[in-house]
Amino acid sequence: MSAVSRLDPGRPVQTGANLTPMIDMTFLLIVFFVLVSRITAVEQVPMELPVPTDPASSPADDAPRIVVNLAAGEFSEPRSVTLDQTAYPLDPDGLRSLEFELRRRLAISPEVQVNLRADRRLDYALVAPVIDTIARSGRGTGRPDGVRVNLVVMNEQENGAAP
Amino acid sequence: MSSRSRAGRRRGRTDPPKVELNLTPMIDVVFQLLIYFLLGTSFAVGEQTFRMDLPDREGRGEVDPFELDDSPVVIQVLGGGRVHVEGPWTGPDRTSNLAEFLERQRLDRGGLLPSDTPIHIDPNSGVDWGEAVEAFNAAVLAGYHSVGFMDDTPQAGSDR
Numbered sequence: 001m002s003a004v005s006r007l008d009p010g011r012p013v014q015t016g017a018n019l020t021p022m023i024d025m026t027f028l029l030i031v032f033f034v035l036v037s038r039i040t041a042v043e044q045v046p047m048e049l050p051v052p053t054d055p056a057s058s059p060a061d062d063a064p065r066i067v068v069n070l071a072a073g074e075f076s077e078p079r080s081v082t083l084d085q086t087a088y089p090l091d092p093d094g095l096r097s098l099e100f101e102l103r104r105r106l107a108i109s110p111e112v113q114v115n116l117r118a119d120r121r122l123d124y125a126l127v128a129p130v131i132d133t134i135a136r137s138g139r140g141t142g143r144p145d146g147v148r149v150n151l152v153v154m155n156e157q158e159n160g161a162a163p
Numbered sequence: 164m165s166s167r168s169r170a171g172r173r174r175g176r177t178d179p180p181k182v183e184l185n186l187t188p189m190i191d192v193v194f195q196l197l198i199y200f201l202l203g204t205s206f207a208v209g210e211q212t213f214r215m216d217l218p219d220r221e222g223r224g225e226v227d228p229f230e231l232d233d234s235p236v237v238i239q240v241l242g243g244g245r246v247h248v249e250g251p252w253t254g255p256d257r258t259s260n261l262a263e264f265l266e267r268q269r270l271d272r273g274g275l276l277p278s279d280t281p282i283h284i285d286p287n288s289g290v291d292w293g294e295a296v297e298a299f300n301a302a303v304l305a306g307y308h309s310v311g312f313m314d315d316t317p318q319a320g321s322d323r
Contacts, residue, residue, distance in 0.1 A: 019186060026193050033200030040204065049210065050293040052300035054262070057211035115212065120293025124240075124286040127295075131312060135217035146218030153296060155211045 045069040045082060049154040050120040057153050065113045065150070066105055068098075070130055072119035081130055090126065095133045102137035110142055117152040213296075213303060215311055235281035236265075237313065240298045242290045258297050265305035278306050285313035 047069070069082045080087040080094070083101060088094040106112050114134050118127050131149070138147035237249040238261065246261055248254030255264045265282070268274035282302040286295040295312070302310040 014181075019190070023186070023190065023193070026190075026197055030193065030196050030200060033197070033204050037200060037204045050296035052297055053259070054300070054304060055211065056300055056304035057213050060210065060212045118292050120291060120296070122292045123288075124290050124292055124295045125288055127292050128312070131217065132314075138217065146216045149215045149217050150212035151215060151296060151299070152210055152212055153300075155209050 043067040043069075045071045045117065047071040047117065047119040048121060049117065049152060051154045051156055055153060055155045057155055060115070060150060060152075063111050063113050064109060065115050066102065067115045067117060068102075068130065068134065070116070070118040070122065070127060072121050090129070095129060098130075099133045099137045102134060103139070103141060106137060106141040106143070106147065113148045113150055115150045115152050213299060213310075217311075233279070233281055235283045236268075236276065237283045237285050238298055238302070240284060240286040240290050240295055242287060242294065244294070246298060258294070258301060261298060261301035262304040265302055265307065269306055276307075279308050282307045282310045283313045284310070 044067075066083065071082070073079045080089050081098060082088070083098060086101075088098040088101075102114065106114075116127075116131070116134065118130070134147055134149055141147075239247040239249065240258070241247060244258050245256055246254075246258050247256065248261075248264070252268075255261050265276075266272055268276045270277045284295060284298050284302065286298070299310055299312070
C-alpha cells in the first residue's frame with residue numbers, strides 16, 4: 001500500500017500493518033494446541049464413561065495423576081488396559097507388568113493419584129482385577145491409606161447436555 | 164554514461180533497495196494449522212471423579228488391636244437396576260431408591276449409621292461397570308464418606 005508523503009509530496013510512502021504480533025500470537029496458539037492435543041490423545045482414550053443419574057462426583061483436582069484406561073472393544077470386551085500409550089494384556093502377566101510400572105511411578109511422588117477410566121459397558125468382573133492391581137501397586141510406596149484412585153465418570157449436567 | 168545509470172546511482176545513494184520476505188504463504192499455512200488444531204482438539208469437558216482410597220490389604224503388616232472394626236453395609240448390585248442391601252432391614256430393591264434409603268439410615272437423619280460407616284458395593288457377575296458406579300454414586304450422594312467396592316480376594320474379605 002502506498003500513500004503520498006506530507007513532507008515530500010512527490011515521493012510515495014510505504015505503509016502496511018505490522019504483522020509481527022499477530023504471527024507471534026498465532027504461533028503461540030499453535031504450540032498450545034499441539035501440546036494439549038498430544039496430552040489428551042494419550043490420556044483420553046475414546047470410550048463411553050459411566051453417566052450417573054444424579055452425580056455426586058466432583059471435578060478433578062490439579063494433583064499429578066496417572067491415567068489408566070480400560071476401553072471396550074468390539075462386543076464390549078476389553079482387549080487391554082492402557083497406561084499412557086503402552087497396552088498391557090488383561091492376563092496375570094500383563095497385570096503384573098502394569099503393577100510394576102504403576103509402583104515405579106507412584107514411588108516418585110506421594111501426591112500422585114491414579115485416574116481410572118473404564119467403559120461403562122464393561123463387565124465389572126473385568127474391571128475388578130485392574131482395581132486390585134492398582135491397590136497392590138501402592139505397596140512400598142509410603143502410602144499408609146493406600147493409593148488414591150479417582151473413578152472417572154461423565155457428568156452430563158456439567159457437559160451442557162440434558163440430564 | 165547513460166541517464167538510466169545515473170538515475171540508478173542517485174537512487175542507490177539515497178534510497179537503498181529493500182529486501183523483504185513474503186510472509187503471506189506462511190501466514191496462510193499457520194492459520195490453516197490453527198483451525199485444524201482448534202477443531203481437532205477435544206478437552207475433558209464434563210469429566211468428573213469419585214475419590215476412592217485403595218489400601219493394600221494383602222500387604223498390610225501391622226494391625227492396630229484397639230481399632231474397632233466397623234461392620235460394613237454391603238450393597239449387592241444384582242443387575243437390571245436392582246439392588247439388595249444386606250442387613251436386618253428392608254432395603255430398597257431398585258438403585259434409584261438406594262440414595263434416599265441410605266440417607267434415612269444416617270445417624271444425623273435419625274438412623275443408626277454414622278456417615279463414616281463403610282459401604283461396600285458388591286456387583287454380581289454380569290453387572291456392567293456403569294451400573295456398579297451408579298450404586299457407588301448413590302452411596303456417595305447419601306452422604307457416606309467410606310464407599311468402596313467389595314474385595315473378592317480371600318485374604319481381605321473387606322473393602323478395597
